[in-house]
Amino acid sequence: MMLLFLSSALILSVLAGWGKILESFFGSLYRGVSGSILTGILGLGLIWTVLAFFIPINIYVEIPFVAAGILFFFKKKLYLEFFEVSKKDGLLTGIASLVILYGGSFYPYILDHFGYYFPTIKWLTEFGLVKGISNLDFTLGQMSVWHIFQAGFSGFSDPFLRINTILLLVYTLYIVERKSWIQLCFIPVLLLFSQSPSPDLPVITLSLIILNEIISGNKNTALLFAWSVFVFSMKPTMIWLPVLVFLCSVFIFKSNYRHWIPGIGILLLFFIKNLWTFGYPVFPVAVADFELSWKPNPEVLKISSQYAVQKTYDMQYTYEEIQQFSSYDSVRNWFSLEGIKSKINIIFILSLILFTTFAFIKRKKIISLICISLLIKSVLVLAFSAQYRFFMDVFFVIFFIFFTHISKRNSIVFFSVLSLLITGILSCPDSIQYYFPSFKPGNFMAGFRKEQFYKPSVYHYNRFETFRTGNLKFNISKNYPFNFDTPLPAISSGYILDDAQTGIFPQSIDEKNIKKGFVWKKMTSQEKKELEKIINTIKNTNQ
Numbered sequence: 160m161m162l163l164f165l166s167s168a169l170i171l172s173v174l175a176g177w178g179k180i181l182e183s184f185f186g187s188l189y190r191g192v193s194g195s196i197l198t199g200i201l202g203l204g205l206i207w208t209v210l211a212f213f214i215p216i217n218i219y220v221e222i223p224f225v226a227a228g229i230l231f232f233f234k235k236k237l238y239l240e241f242f243e244v245s246k247k248d249g250l251l252t253g254i255a256s257l258v259i260l261y262g263g264s265f266y267p268y269i270l271d272h273f274g275y276y277f278p279t280i281k282w283l284t285e286f287g288l289v290k291g292i293s294n295l296d297f298t299l300g301q302m303s304v305w306h307i308f309q310a311g312f313s314g315f316s317d318p319f320l321r322i323n324t325i326l327l328l329v330y331t332l333y334i335v336e337r338k339s340w341i342q343l344c345f346i347p348v349l350l351l352f353s354q355s356p357s358p359d360l361p362v363i364t365l366s367l368i369i370l371n372e373i374i375s376g377n378k379n380t381a382l383l384f385a386w387s388v389f390v391f392s393m394k395p396t397m398i399w400l401p402v403l404v405f406l407c408s409v410f411i412f413k414s415n416y417r418h419w420i421p422g423i424g425i426l427l428l429f430f431i432k433n434l435w436t437f438g439y440p441v442f443p444v445a446v447a448d449f450e451l452s453w454k455p456n457p458e459v460l461k462i463s464s465q466y467a468v469q470k471t472y473d474m475q476y477t478y479e480e481i482q483q484f485s486s487y488d489s490v491r492n493w494f495s496l497e498g499i500k501s502k503i504n505i506i507f508i509l510s511l512i513l514f515t516t517f518a519f520i521k522r523k524k525i526i527s528l529i530c531i532s533l534l535i536k537s538v539l540v541l542a543f544s545a546q547y548r549f550f551m552d553v554f555f556v557i558f559f560i561f562f563t564h565i566s567k568r569n570s571i572v573f574f575s576v577l578s579l580l581i582t583g584i585l586s587c588p589d590s591i592q593y594y595f596p597s598f599k600p601g602n603f604m605a606g607f608r609k610e611q612f613y614k615p616s617v618y619h620y621n622r623f624e625t626f627r628t629g630n631l632k633f634n635i636s637k638n639y640p641f642n643f644d645t646p647l648p649a650i651s652s653g654y655i656l657d658d659a660q661t662g663i664f665p666q667s668i669d670e671k672n673i674k675k676g677f678v679w680k681k682m683t684s685q686e687k688k689e690l691e692k693i694i695n696t697i698k699n700t701n702q
Contacts, residue, residue: 160260162614166317167260167325173228173316174199174329175237180227185421188372188382192240193332197368199228200329201389204308208428211287211307212435218314225316248335251571255331255346258578262350263324264611265585266618268603270641272355273618274298274651276306277643280320280356283310285647290676291453293437294665295633296642296654297463300437300455304429305393309356319615323360324353330364339371340570341563345555347577350585354615358394363552365390366400367559373407374525374563380404380414384422392429395441396549399536401426406528443467444543453668456679458661467544473500493545499595503547507554511537514557529560620644626693628686630670631677635697648673652697659690 178187178195181202187194203224207216214220232238244252267273275298282289282299283306293300309322317325327349334342345367352360369386377383387401401422408414430440438454440447445460465478472481473496484492495501511534518530533553540549565573584591588604596602608616622637623645634649636642642649650665658664664682669675682690 160264160612160615163260163264163319163321163324166319166321167328169225169229170312170316170322170325171196171328172232172237173225174203175240176228176231176235177203177224179231179235179237186379186382188379188386189337189377191333191336192237192244193329193336195237195240196329196332197365200308200326201386203311204304204389205425205428207311208304208307208432211283211310212432213287215283215285215287216307216310217284221311221314221316224311244332244335252331252335255343255574256328258582259324259327259331259346259350259353261611262582262585263321263327263353264615265354265607266605266616267320267355268600268605269352269355269357270600270603271357273641273643275301276356277320278641278649279303279306280310280313281644282647283307284313286674288432288435289674290435290668291438291678292676293442293455294453294677294679295648296650297443297455297459297657298651300433301442302432302436303358303393304389304432305358305361306356319617320356321353321615322356326361326364327353330368333368337371337375338567340567341559341565342367342371343570344558344562344565344573344577347574347581350578350581359548359551362390362394362397363555366397366552367555369400369404370529370556370559373404378412378414380408380412380418381421384408384419385425388422388425388429392425392432396536396540397552398539399532402535403528403532406532407525410528411524453676453678456661456663458663459657459679462657462661471545472496473498500547504545507537507547507550510554510557514560517561526560529556533557618643623649624696626696628664628682628689628693629666629680631664631666635693655690655694655697659687659694662687664690 174196175192176199178197178199181198182195185198187198207220210216210220278296279299279302282292283302288302292302305322309317309320312322313320327346330342330349331346334340345363349360349363365386369383369390372383384401384404387404391397391401405419408418433440433442434449434451437443438451439445443460443463445455445457448454468481469476469478472492475496476492481489493501494505496504514533515530518526533556537550537553585604586607588606591604592602605616610616620636620639621644622639623634623642624637625632625634627633631648634642634645634647635652635655636645636649640652642651662682663679664686665677666680667673667675668678
């Protein structure tokens with residue numbers, strides 16, 4: 160916790176400094192130290208995304224940006240603004256910050272941390288955005304803007320990858336400054352995402368901030384739309400947010416179309432980034448084919464699509480079984496999955512029905528537009544892959560709308576009780592593993608370690624084997640399915656099996672320069688034999 164506190168103090172100062180720099184050019188969403196920090200997040204996230212096309216986002220990028228941010232932080236005496244927040248609600252801010260730092264100090268337990276977040280950041284820090292990287296390891300084609308932002312601080316400012324914990328501290332500052340006490344209730348739940356750079360936490364917190372600004376009467380359409388698209392670029396399942404801001408700008412704010420230009424610029428950057436890494440504008444959907452030479456193999460896309468369908472049903476049915484479902488079976492089986500997932504699905508649909516009824520009765524334009532936006536998002540998610548993690552944000556929005564006028568006292572009580580519960584689960588996860596065995600992430604919680612008081616807990620593995628197929632020399636984690644600290648280039652064993660099934664394999668565009676990217680090619684008979692030996696080695700190692 161001690162090192163995490165120092166890391167947080169450094170990064171918050173840098174973001175506040177950069178926020179002030181950028182506010183002089185583009186203005187701010189609202190006045191306050193949290194507003195400056197958020198402007199810094201937006202600005203650095205976009206700047207580093209552009210730089211990542213050309214150079215690695217490593218310590219040589221981090222040092223000058225950190226130095227410039229610190230310089231402006233002290234030059235503009237921004238520390239005085241932090242003191243102002245402390246004067247208003249110092250005790251509450253301090254206690255909430257301690258809870259957040261404690262929650263963020265645990266071992267990461269979300270499996271995507273090891274299979275997606277960590278490997279993505281490793282690629283970004285060593286090579287930047289790599290053309291066609293989805294051919295090497297399909298998941299890496301996402302390259303979320305949030306991971307680019309994390310990469311920019313992962314050299315010495317935040318080597319533990321706890322940027323989500325730092326964002327929760329910013330969120331606390333926002334709640335206190337804007338007196339949006341309902342949002343204090345969300346912090347304990349969000350602690351579950353604070354140990355990893357999961358995009359789920361930033362898209363939830365930032366969407367709630369934007370939603371609160373809209374409801375509070377903020378009419379800065381240009382920045383609201385830019386922020387909404389920035390959130391969408393972190394996780395496209397947040398499509399409801401730019402839709403909402405767009406609808407509000409047309410039907411409520413009556414804004415000029417010029418206010419959409421910054422957001423459209425961010426959207427174009429998002430599309431270009433995906434075209435570069437994935438081959439299509441939106442990962443993992445194969446729409447708008449520009450016939451790029453590094454786009455994924457159609458069979459790989461088909462496997463991904465089938466996997467998404469299976470994930471809808473929590474992998475409890477084969478793809479062939481799902482294809483045999485009637486419309487009635489599809490709905491019934493989704494509502495009757497084994498474990499906690501079915502309960503979440505039922506609550507999700509009931510929440511949508513309840514909120515739609517509420518919007519119809521209220522007949523307020525803003526509530527109606529929020530409802531329409533959520534329904535659009537929900538239909539798209541249900542059609543693509545109806546996994547609970549894709550519609551989790553809907554619960555937060557509906558809760559926010561229903562209880563937005565909760566008193567400060569009640570929100571503090573709710574925050575206190577729920578914080579004790581969540582930190583208790585993180586400290587002693589045996590209870591959730593016993594009572595909710597179907598909640599798979601709970602099985603990977605490691606519990607409390609006394610070393611956490613000094614530094615956040617992190618895993619190290621670094622056991623791997625090296626192989627070669629065609630012109631590609633690559634590494635595979637030994638006796639472990641993910642490559643979170645395997646030297647690059649690394650491929651997950653699961654994708655090796657997919658490639659063998661489809662008869663293709665990734666190859667370097669330039670064997671001597673990984674940065675130039677990857678394409679796929681059909682294997683020769685000799686290469687198929689080589690790959691079969693590799694697969695047998697992997698299977699024997701894992702036994």
